[in-house]
Amino acid sequence: xxxxxxxxxxxxxxxxHRGSVLVGYSGGVDSAYLACVALDALGAERVLxxxxxxxxxPAEQWEGARRIAAQFALPLVEVETDELADERYAxxxxxxxxxxxxxxxxxxxxxxxxxxxxxxxxxTNADDLGDHRPGAxxxxxxxxxxxxxxxxxxxxxxxxxxRERGIPTWSQPSSPCLSSRIPYGTAVTPxxxxxxxxxxxxxxxxxxxxDLRVRxxxxxxxxxxxxxxxxxxxxxxxxxxxxxxxxxxxxARVAVDLRGFRSGSLNxxxxxxxxxxxx
Amino acid sequence: xxxxxxxxxxxxxxxxxRVEVRARLAVLxxxxxxxxxxxxxxxxxxxxxxxxxxxxxxxxxVELPGDVRGETA
Numbered sequence: 312x313x314x315x316x317x318x319x320x321x322x323x324x325x326x327x328h329r330g331s332v333l334v335g336y337s338g339g340v341d342s343a344y345l346a347c348v349a350l351d352a353l354g355a356e357r358v359l360x361x362x363x364x365x366x367x368x369p370a371e372q373w374e375g376a377r378r379i380a381a382q383f384a385l386p387l388v389e390v391e392t393d394e395l396a397d398e399r400y401a402x403x404x405x406x407x408x409x410x411x412x413x414x415x416x417x418x419x420x421x422x423x424x425x426x427x428x429x430x431x432x433x434x435t436n437a438d439d440l441g442d443h444r445p446g447a448x449x450x451x452x453x454x455x456x457x458x459x460x461x462x463x464x465x466x467x468x469x470x471x472x473x474r475e476r477g478i479p480t481w482s483q484p485s486s487p488c489l490s491s492r493i494p495y496g497t498a499v500t501p502x503x504x505x506x507x508x509x510x511x512x513x514x515x516x517x518x519x520x521x522d523l524r525v526r527x528x529x530x531x532x533x534x535x536x537x538x539x540x541x542x543x544x545x546x547x548x549x550x551x552x553x554x555x556x557x558x559x560x561x562x563a564r565v566a567v568d569l570r571g572f573r574s575g576s577l578n579x580x581x582x583x584x585x586x587x588x589x590x
Numbered sequence: 591x592x593x594x595x596x597x598x599x600x601x602x603x604x605x606x607x608r609v610e611v612r613a614r615l616a617v618l619x620x621x622x623x624x625x626x627x628x629x630x631x632x633x634x635x636x637x638x639x640x641x642x643x644x645x646x647x648x649x650x651x652v653e654l655p656g657d658v659r660g661e662t663a
Binding site for chain 2: 528531533534538541542545546547550551553554564565566567568569570576580
């Protein structure tokens, strides 16, 4: 059985074989690791990390992405990807991610070509392959490679190797885009995204740790917390603080999900994946 | 999904609530007599989750009223 270190050696060989890469970079656990390994393997002249900024990309994550790039001297470019302007995306169908990634990769492809970078890569990992991920189709259509998935890296292995390398994202919770908090069929708007982002930021400021999602249900915010945090924040005094923090972001009503955080929770709500599939 | 059936099951657990149905999401509004810190109990939360699933709900959440004294919002 190949260890995480073995897989990292494979990844370095994979990158060197390609010669140069443009990394679709969000500052999340996966793309930060991939970009840092690529930088080590290829050198700064042959790596470019590109952030696609939009209303669905949390400002806090953007700041984190810039900090990591600065810490490791990672060459970085930022581009605007206004996926909300695409009404097919804004209508929020179950394949919403396809339209977002189509805009992203279409924006990044000319940058890679102009700089002579051989391949575009993303941070998709092996665990992601079982999820409902319509964005993967957009990547395939544009020949975007996913070496972490291809080489069998699990999320835990990426965290492990990130820790070994001193990449601060190793313990960072997963951070999908803000649109993932809005149920399918409910339009994605800048105002709704801002409300979710403000609520999550307020909860972090209050001291909520671990995985956290504020799910948008019109006037109601449904807060998903990690199991450890759930017991802590359901104590009446703390619940009042939690409620006030979320209400301050513009939600009239606040509820706490009794099952806690589940990745892909809204996929279950809409029957896109069966209940047992959500973790 | 059935709010009435869910309410009956919750009452049996000693947790009288009104159940608001939003598609497959059940939002619980504990009555004044419900213990305010009942949901801190992880085992109770798991039991509520199992009941919710058996009644066709994919999600169950408890609404936090403004004063957090267990009153219906």
